[in-house]
Every structure is written in structure tokens, then in C-alpha cells.
Amino acid sequence: MLDAKLPAPPQAAVDLFGPALPVVQRYGELLAGPGVERGLIGPREVDRLWExxxxxxxxVAELVPQDxxxxxxxxxAGLPGLVLAAIRSDLRVTLLEPLLRRTVFLEECLDALELDNAExxxxxxxDWARRMGADVVTARAVxxxxxxxxxxxxxxxPHGRMLALKGEAAAEELAAVAPTLSGLGARAWGVVEVGSVLGDAATRVIRIDLGPSGFRSPVQRSRRGTRG
Ligand SMILES: C[S@@+](CC[C@H](N)C(=O)[O-])C[C@H]1O[C@@H](n2cnc3c(N)ncnc32)[C@H](O)[C@@H]1O
Known part of the structure; x- marks a missing residue:
């Protein structure tokens, strides 16, 4: 049995999470305990779980619109979706994950934390292309x-927003796809620095906003091209 223990929250976490601190702390304990035991998070991550x-x-919550x-x-194991659900009760969060042992852990977390705004x-x-109609899609380390x-x-x-948490590599990764984005229906994109007051927790996010027609697939584009 691994004996990993969540460190006490730093003052910056107390300030950031405010009334949501107990639920986030409980989630951190689940990550540090069963999350590590089941190999969902590395044991060396425990000391830096907060930041x-x-x-x-x-x-990333600052880039997510109300409701x-x-x-x-x-x-x-729930990052970032479960944290967003814990700190923003106005959101409805779908945690989309293919691996069974991870979805089992996620279900257990939602039960333990009594979060009813996440599924x-x-x-x-x-497999969910064009069937979700989400306002925002997040992805971290995927x-x-x-x-x-x-x-x-x-x-x-249409007008939805993709947020990819990419840290240091964000500008380079965005440059690799930027030439294709308007063809896919995007109208604006860029790298946004978030959490600048949070020290080590600050990060860079690639933000891509779709236009009024929504996503356009390469197939749709080539069909339009042949009609010509
Ligand atoms: C490195 S983990 C990152 C997990 C979490 N986002 C984080 O930041 O800790 C990548 C996750 O993406 C999932 N994944 C891989 N391919 C996927 C796909 N096609 N659709 C949805 N999830 C996928 C994996 O099962 C895995 O849980």
C-alpha cells in the first residue's frame, strides 16, 4: 500500500479556492491515495498536486463562460474537468474518458465529493463528433x-470554445495547426497565459473559438471545392 498524503494547501490555494477548498482538498486526497495506488497519478506528483x-x-476557469x-x-483522473466542476457550480461538466479503470475512479470521486454538476x-x-454540442471543450496532456x-x-x-492546456509548448503547438484552423470553422485563436498570480500554477492555454457555422470537416471542404 502506498502511503502518499496530500500536503497542506499553500496560502495561494486557500485564497484561490475560497469556499470550494474543502471539496478540492478531498479530491486531492483521493488523487494522492487511491489515485496513486491504482496508478492513475504518479507518486512523485503528490508533493506538487496543489500547484x-x-x-x-x-x-483555466477564467476562460470558461458562465453556465x-x-x-x-x-x-x-479528472484534470481539469473535475476541478472546474468543484469550483464552478454554474457549469455542467462531462468527463469524457475511454479507459474503464479511470471512469470507475471518476465515478467514485463524484460520489465522494457529492458533485451533481458533473457526469x-x-x-x-x-465517437462523439457532432453529437455533443458543447459550449467549451477542455483537454490537458491528451x-x-x-x-x-x-x-x-x-x-x-457554433461559437464554441476549445481550451488546450499546453504549458511551455503552447505557441509551438499552435503554430503547427494554425494554417488549418479557419478551414475547420475557427474564427479566432491564440495562446493565453492564465493564473499569472499563482506562481508555479500559471500555465499557457491554446484557445480556439469556432465561428457561426461551427466545425467544418475536411470532407465538407473538399465537396464544396468540387462543386465549383
Ligand atoms: C496523459 S492522460 C491525461 C489525463 C488528464 N487530462 C490529466 O491532465 O491528468 C491522457 C488521457 O487521454 C485519454 N484518451 C486517449 N485517447 C483519447 C480519445 N481518443 N478520446 C478521449 N480520451 C482519450 C487517455 O485514456 C488518458 O486518460
């Missing part, structure tokens, strides 16, 4: 952007 994981994910339906693609959906993002845009943009409604 690198819980606060880092919470920092949004958020789909967290490749949620894993677990077992599946792959590509895949390179070339693959991620193909998985995430089709889950969004």
Missing part, C-alpha cells in the same frame, strides 16, 4: 494539437 495539478487546472456545458476530453461518459472523443483539433472541434456548438 501543478489542482491550481493549474483551476486557473457553460464543458466537455473534458481525456479526463484521466462521467466512457468513450473516445472521435494528444498533440494536430490530433486534438480533430477530436475536440467536432464536439463544439
Amino acid at each position: 501543478r495539478h489542482l491550481m493549474n487546472c483551476a486557473a 457553460a456545458h464543458v466537455v473534458d476530453v481525456g479526463s484521466g 462521467v461518459l466512457r468513450g473516445r472523443a472521435e 494528444a498533440p494539437m494536430e490530433r486534438l483539433v480533430g477530436w475536440c472541434l467536432p464536439l463544439l456548438r
Whole structure:
């Protein structure tokens, strides 16, 4: 049995989470305990759970509009989707994850934390293309952007927003896909720094906003091209 224990929250976490601190702390304990025991999170992550994981994910909340339906693609052990649900009761969060032992852990977390604004959906993002109509899709540490845009943009409604938590590599990763984005229906994109007052928890997020027609697939584009 691994004896990992969540460190006490730093003052920055107390300030950031406010009244949501107890529920986030309980979630951190589940990550540090069963999450580590079941191999969902590395034991060396426990000492930095607050800054690198819980606060880092919470920092993204500033880019999520009020009352949004958020789909967290490749949620894993719940990052960032479960943190967003814990700190924003206005959101409805779908934790989309294909692996059974991860979805079991996510269900257990939702029960233990009594979070009724989040749900677990077992599946792959590509299987839900055009069937989700989400306001916001988040993804952290899931895949390179070339693959991620193909998985995430089709889950969004017109004017929806994709948020990819990418840290240091954000500008480079965005540059790799930028030439394709307007063809896929995006109208604006960029790298946004979030959580700048949070020290180690600050991160860079790639934000892609769809236009009024929503996602356009490469197939649709080539058909239009042949009509010509
Ligand atoms: C490295 S983990 C990251 C988990 C979590 N987002 C985090 O930041 O800790 C990547 C996750 O993406 C999931 N995943 C892989 N391919 C996927 C797909 N096609 N659709 C949805 N999730 C996928 C994996 O099962 C895994 O849980």
C-alpha cells in the first residue's frame, strides 16, 4: 500500500479556492491515495498536486463562460474537468474518458465529493463528433494539437470554445495547426497565459473559438471545392 498524503494547501490555494477548498482538498486526497495506488497519478506528483495539478487546472476557469456545458476530453483522473466542476457550480461538466479503470475512479470521486454538476461518459472523443454540442471543450496532456483539433472541434456548438492546456509548448503547438484552423470553422485563436498570480500554477492555454457555422470537416471542404 502506498502511503502518499496530500500536503497542506499553500496560502495561494486557500485564497484561490475560497469556499470550494474543502471539496478540492478531498479530491486531492483521493488523487494522492487511491489515485496513486491504482496508478492513475504518479507518486512523485503528490508533493506538487496543489500547484501543478489542482491550481493549474483551476486557473483555466477564467476562460470558461458562465453556465457553460464543458466537455473534458481525456479526463484521466479528472484534470481539469473535475476541478472546474468543484469550483464552478454554474457549469455542467462531462468527463469524457475511454479507459474503464479511470471512469470507475471518476465515478467514485463524484460520489465522494457529492458533485451533481458533473457526469462521467466512457468513450473516445472521435465517437462523439457532432453529437455533443458543447459550449467549451477542455483537454490537458491528451494528444498533440494536430490530433486534438480533430477530436475536440467536432464536439463544439457554433461559437464554441476549445481550451488546450499546453504549458511551455503552447505557441509551438499552435503554430503547427494554425494554417488549418479557419478551414475547420475557427474564427479566432491564440495562446493565453492564465493564473499569472499563482506562481508555479500559471500555465499557457491554446484557445480556439469556432465561428457561426461551427466545425467544418475536411470532407465538407473538399465537396464544396468540387462543386465549383
Ligand atoms: C496523459 S492522460 C491525461 C489525463 C488528464 N487530462 C490529466 O491532465 O491528468 C491522457 C488521457 O487521454 C485519454 N484518451 C486517449 N485517447 C483519447 C480519445 N481518443 N478520446 C478521449 N480520451 C482519450 C487517455 O485514456 C488518458 O486518460
